[in-house]
Amino acid sequence: MDIKSLLLEKAQVEYASWSHECDAVTVLGENPPRVFVKSDLHLLRERFTLAHEYAHIQLPWHVGTVNCHIDTTSEEYSVAAVAGSQEREANEFASRLLVPDRWISPMAGSLTSFERPAMQGMLDALACAEVSAHAGLIALSRHLLPGHAFFIDQNFAISRGTSWPGRAPLTDGEIEQYLERSVTVEEFTHQGRNIFWALTTEPSEPRFIVQKNPDDDRTPHQVLIACCTRIFGEGFAKSKAMSINGVVGGMINDSDLHWHESAIISVVRQRIEAKDDLKDVLTDHDFAIYLEKKAQTIVQKRSGPSQ
Numbered sequence: 339m340d341i342k343s344l345l346l347e348k349a350q351v352e353y354a355s356w357s358h359e360c361d362a363v364t365v366l367g368e369n370p371p372r373v374f375v376k377s378d379l380h381l382l383r384e385r386f387t388l389a390h391e392y393a394h395i396q397l398p399w400h401v402g403t404v405n406c407h408i409d410t411t412s413e414e415y416s417v418a419a420v421a422g423s424q425e426r427e428a429n430e431f432a433s434r435l436l437v438p439d440r441w442i443s444p445m446a447g448s449l450t451s452f453e454r455p456a457m458q459g460m461l462d463a464l465a466c467a468e469v470s471a472h473a474g475l476i477a478l479s480r481h482l483l484p485g486h487a488f489f490i491d492q493n494f495a496i497s498r499g500t501s502w503p504g505r506a507p508l509t510d511g512e513i514e515q516y517l518e519r520s521v522t523v524e525e526f527t528h529q530g531r532n533i534f535w536a537l538t539t540e541p542s543e544p545r546f547i548v549q550k551n552p553d554d555d556r557t558p559h560q561v562l563i564a565c566c567t568r569i570f571g572e573g574f575a576k577s578k579a580m581s582i583n584g585v586v587g588g589m590i591n592d593s594d595l596h597w598h599e600s601a602i603i604s605v606v607r608q609r610i611e612a613k614d615d616l617k618d619v620l621t622d623h624d625f626a627i628y629l630e631k632k633a634q635t636i637v638q639k640r641s642g643p644s645q
């Protein structure tokens with residue numbers, strides 16, 4: 339991403355040096371907007387700063403003169419919080435601009451094996467985006483299934499639904515404890531930095547071999563109701579099926595992540611496993627068929643002509 343040219347199309351950019359802790363100042367009230375960038379920034383930090391200032395210009399509700407200190411180590415940046423301050427929004431925008439979803443999502447989605455060579459390949463590709471190692475790992479984490487945690491010095495990046503390691507900066511002890519609790523841990527050198535990759539849940543079990551019965555023309559919903567009736571009894575079947583639909587519904591909202599069928603199945607299984615009131619359904623022999631049929635529907639819908 340040639341962020342500098344992009345910014346120059348929209349703003350007047352000047353480099354200057356100053357001593358206070360501020361990476362850039364953007365004056366949004368002027369036309370074109372003026373951006374002052376601290377002149378001695380490290381290359382990757384400069385790229386991120388330019389993308390961050392570009393965000394302030396492009397997001398129409400950002401106004402005034404903004405003083406930006408791009409702190410990629412803060413939790414504000416590590417965590418996509420619901421409510422957004424301008425700084426957090428600009429960081430998220432910058433991250434998605436420099437590590438575009440449509441570039442990284444298919445790569446991360448095809449990461450079916452949770453083994454070292456696959457992750458090494460992913461990291462090598464990530465380095466091409468020319469963002470800091472931490473910023474890149476945060477972007478990658480957005481596209482991984484629950485259970486992935488990366489540690490880089492005292493900072494971390496985790497995928498959604500992964501257990502929280504604590505407040506950054508983490509102590510060595512906190513990181514050690516987290517790694518000890520993890521199922522697998524791998525160490526990498528990434529962009530010259532030492533990082534740890536931890537999986538906090540079992541890698542998803544191999545896909546159930548679903549006997550495809552060509553005569554089985556039941557809808558996913560019909561299969562689900564049948565499972566829930568067997569496991570929870572007729573009286574509860576409908577309400578339990580609705581709760582399960584809610585879990586799967588969350589996946590459909592994430593459909594821009596381009597997860598393939600087995601990834602969808604594995605994440606739905608993980609989410610249901612975490613719910614004590616629903617997890618018994620996983621023991622039903624037809625539930626794998628429901629998941630398979632449902633995942634197919636999601637993938638088909640996504641590739642449909644409406645999008």
Ligand SMILES: [Zn+2]
Pocket residue numbers: 390391394404405406407424425428
């Ligand atoms: Zn800013």
